Amino acid sequence: MGFFLETVIGGLMSGMLYSLVALGFVLIFKASGVFNFAQGAMVLFAALAMARFSEWLPAMLGIDSKVLGNLLAFAGAMVLMVAVAWLIERLVLSKLVNQEGITLLMATLGIAYFLDGFGQTLFGSAIYKIDVGLPKDPMFLLQNVFEGGVLVNKEDLYAAGIAATLVIVLSLFFQYTSTGRALRAVADDHQAAQSIGIPLNRIWVIVWSVAGFVALVAGVIWGSKLGVQFSLSLVALKALPVVILGGLTSVPGAIIGGLIIGVGEKVSEVYLGPTLGGGIEIWFGYVLVLFVLLVRPQGLFGEKIIDRV
Amino acid sequence: MIYRENGQFKNSYRADQQIFPITQDRTAIAALLLFAVVGVPLLADEYLFRAILIPFLILALAALGLNILVGYCGQISLGTGAFMAVGAYAAYNFFVRIQGMPLIVALLLGGLCATVVGVLFGIPSLRIKGLYLAVATLAAQFFTDWAFLRISWFTNNSSSGSVSVSNLSFLGLPISSPLSKYLFCLAILVVFAWLAKNLVRGHIGREWMAIRDMDVAAAVIGIRPVYAKLTAFAVSSFIVGVAGGLWGFVHLGSWEPAAFSIDRSFQLLFMIIIGGLGSIMGAFFGAAFIVILPIFLNRALPALGDLIGVEISTAAVAHSELMIFGALIVFFLIVEPHGLARLWSTAKEKMRLWPFPH
Numbered sequence: 001m002g003f004f005l006e007t008v009i010g011g012l013m014s015g016m017l018y019s020l021v022a023l024g025f026v027l028i029f030k031a032s033g034v035f036n037f038a039q040g041a042m043v044l045f046a047a048l049a050m051a052r053f054s055e056w057l058p059a060m061l062g063i064d065s066k067v068l069g070n071l072l073a074f075a076g077a078m079v080l081m082v083a084v085a086w087l088i089e090r091l092v093l094s095k096l097v098n099q100e101g102i103t104l105l106m107a108t109l110g111i112a113y114f115l116d117g118f119g120q121t122l123f124g125s126a127i128y129k130i131d132v133g134l135p136k137d138p139m140f141l142l143q144n145v146f147e148g149g150v151l152v153n154k155e156d157l158y159a160a161g162i163a164a165t166l167v168i169v170l171s172l173f174f175q176y177t178s179t180g181r182a183l184r185a186v187a188d189d190h191q192a193a194q195s196i197g198i199p200l201n202r203i204w205v206i207v208w209s210v211a212g213f214v215a216l217v218a219g220v221i222w223g224s225k226l227g228v229q230f231s232l233s234l235v236a237l238k239a240l241p242v243v244i245l246g247g248l249t250s251v252p253g254a255i256i257g258g259l260i261i262g263v264g265e266k267v268s269e270v271y272l273g274p275t276l277g278g279g280i281e282i283w284f285g286y287v288l289v290l291f292v293l294l295v296r297p298q299g300l301f302g303e304k305i306i307d308r309v
Numbered sequence: 310m311i312y313r314e315n316g317q318f319k320n321s322y323r324a325d326q327q328i329f330p331i332t333q334d335r336t337a338i339a340a341l342l343l344f345a346v347v348g349v350p351l352l353a354d355e356y357l358f359r360a361i362l363i364p365f366l367i368l369a370l371a372a373l374g375l376n377i378l379v380g381y382c383g384q385i386s387l388g389t390g391a392f393m394a395v396g397a398y399a400a401y402n403f404f405v406r407i408q409g410m411p412l413i414v415a416l417l418l419g420g421l422c423a424t425v426v427g428v429l430f431g432i433p434s435l436r437i438k439g440l441y442l443a444v445a446t447l448a449a450q451f452f453t454d455w456a457f458l459r460i461s462w463f464t465n466n467s468s469s470g471s472v473s474v475s476n477l478s479f480l481g482l483p484i485s486s487p488l489s490k491y492l493f494c495l496a497i498l499v500v501f502a503w504l505a506k507n508l509v510r511g512h513i514g515r516e517w518m519a520i521r522d523m524d525v526a527a528a529v530i531g532i533r534p535v536y537a538k539l540t541a542f543a544v545s546s547f548i549v550g551v552a553g554g555l556w557g558f559v560h561l562g563s564w565e566p567a568a569f570s571i572d573r574s575f576q577l578l579f580m581i582i583i584g585g586l587g588s589i590m591g592a593f594f595g596a597a598f599i600v601i602l603p604i605f606l607n608r609a610l611p612a613l614g615d616l617i618g619v620e621i622s623t624a625a626v627a628h629s630e631l632m633i634f635g636a637l638i639v640f641f642l643i644v645e646p647h648g649l650a651r652l653w654s655t656a657k658e659k660m661r662l663w664p665f666p667h
Binding site for chain 2: 043105283287
């Protein structure tokens with residue numbers, strides 16, 4: 001029982017991390033109808049920037065304090081992500097208005113290739129470390145209930161906390177600020193939003209910047225866990241089934257989808273893996289999604305798709 | 310002046326329904342084919358065959374198959390690599406396990422297995438649409454990646470996980486030299502392109518296009534979505550499966566699942582987007598572009614570095630390759646979202662009127 005709980009908690013933690021990446025997908029899809037395949041590349045780019053800035057900036061300015069250095073690096077990386085968002089809007093999206101979904105999808109794949117190459121040219125392609133002081137030691141819970149207790153990684157716990165905070169902040173931002181209202185309006189109907197005077201271009205820059213911010217947070221957390229390297233951009237492939245499971249248009253869906261897939265993956269790997277030959281984590285999420293979609297084609301929390309002629 | 314159909318009258322329905330109704334088109338295609346069969350073998354060296362021509366032919370075949378599904382029937386698939394892998398591994402098993410199995414039969418049987426898998430993963434398309442479907446097809450990709458890596462029966466229990474074939478022959482002729490491989494692939498490609506062209510302009514092709522343009526409306530006028538979508542999946546994955554078999558057998562010789570990874574799926578999707586969705590010609594343009602571009606960049610960048618006196622490291626070349634590749638894709642999408650095939654038909658329109666455009 002203790003072991004089972006441990007697996008479930010581990011799954012919840014990694015699920016939270018998946019949802020962090022998934023959140024970026026949902027934000028952009030909601031506001032611009034673009035399925036952003038570059039989200040993974042953005043995570044890598046942001047993490048690379050963060051890792052290198054935290055080396056360069058303190059050395060340049062002669063700052064000793066690690067906290068200050070990290071904060072500066074975070075701010076620097078954020079500025080960079082906003083610049084990236086602005087450039088993407090200017091150079092790509094504004095030229096592709098009114099194109100079909102698949103064309104936009106391909107364009108973001110192009111952006112993904114570009115960012116992968118650009119990030120590694122700019123910041124180098126070795127494995128870098130991000131150290132933001134997340135505690136790495138494991139801790140044991142419920143020691144008096146189970147023998148040996150339940151092992152939980154403190155780092156994961158913090159990461160999950162940060163992810164949850166981010167979700168709440170974003171929901172509040174979407175719900176209560178005027179920018180958030182504008183974002184929701186654009187998500188509902190581009191033309192109607194434009195006709196009442198909401199500047200589409202600015203909204204898209206904002207939304208890509210927010211997605212860049214989410215990518216940065218995800219990059220910092222994943223990066224401090226796994227090290228910053230090229231494979232970081234592959235977390236996007238892990239997050240894809242999460243987005244689809246939760247529904248492309250739903251922020252809570254991204255979170256709950258992440259948790260379901262995180263837990264399902266870990267539990268199935270531990271209990272089914274040995275009989276099937278191991279490594280089933282790779283496709284578990286996707287096959288689960290396939291079956292869920294057969295019942296609910298719009299995902300668990302997505303808006304119902306209505307076909308009109 | 311030269312390219313126009315004035316004075317070419319059709320006296321029968323047969324003449325009216327030819328694949329290339331304009332005489333100039335017919336001669337051009339015949340000349341191109343003749344050049345491919347006779348001219349290229351005289352001109353090309355071994356490197357050209359191995360690095361460019363054979364990959365181009367095989368990937369063009371795969372892109373052709375994918376284009377039927379995505380371009381003609383409108384079902385986005387990111388699982389092409391999976392169907393190629395199924396074709397390759399199934400053909401391998403038929404070839405190795407059955408004594409005296411002819412190569413071409415093994416390839417076609419591999420294609421049939423890919424068809425079955427394709428239809429299986431195509432069933433969700435009856436309910437799932439658009440981007441949701443794209444992600445659902447990724448399930449095929451990751452599942453087959455895993456299956457061919459972990460289930461050793463598929464690889465004939467090879468210890469290293471990679472499989473290899475040798476002693477290929479067709480009708481008693483050995484297929485071992487680059488030239489014979491080239492001609493073999495060319496023959497298969499021509500046959501399939503001809504079949505595909507006829508399919509898409511026949512009644513089934515029109516059903517696919519009706520489904521693509523608006524599936525609800527198509528259903529209303531009496532097209533069965535189940536039948537149309539599943540046949541598109543079947544035909545597409547058959548062609549893709551044969552291409553996968555060729556890729557493994559003829560191009561690589563020995564391969565592992567990584568040869569058919571998700572990158573391959575993306576690569577093929579790029580080909581048909583850049584080449585032109587819903588066009589047989591587009592598959593060829595796209596394949597040529599995507600095959601040649603990396604090789605060109607790989608050679609041009611160091612040369613360019615020498616020119617301005619900067620030593621460019623291999624890592625830098627690889628990264629700038631990614632950058633240029635990505636940028637070019639975005640550029641093409643912006644300049645011509647309908648692909649190179651559209652540019653080609655615009656050029657043809659212009660040529661018809663030239664030199665008097667009014």
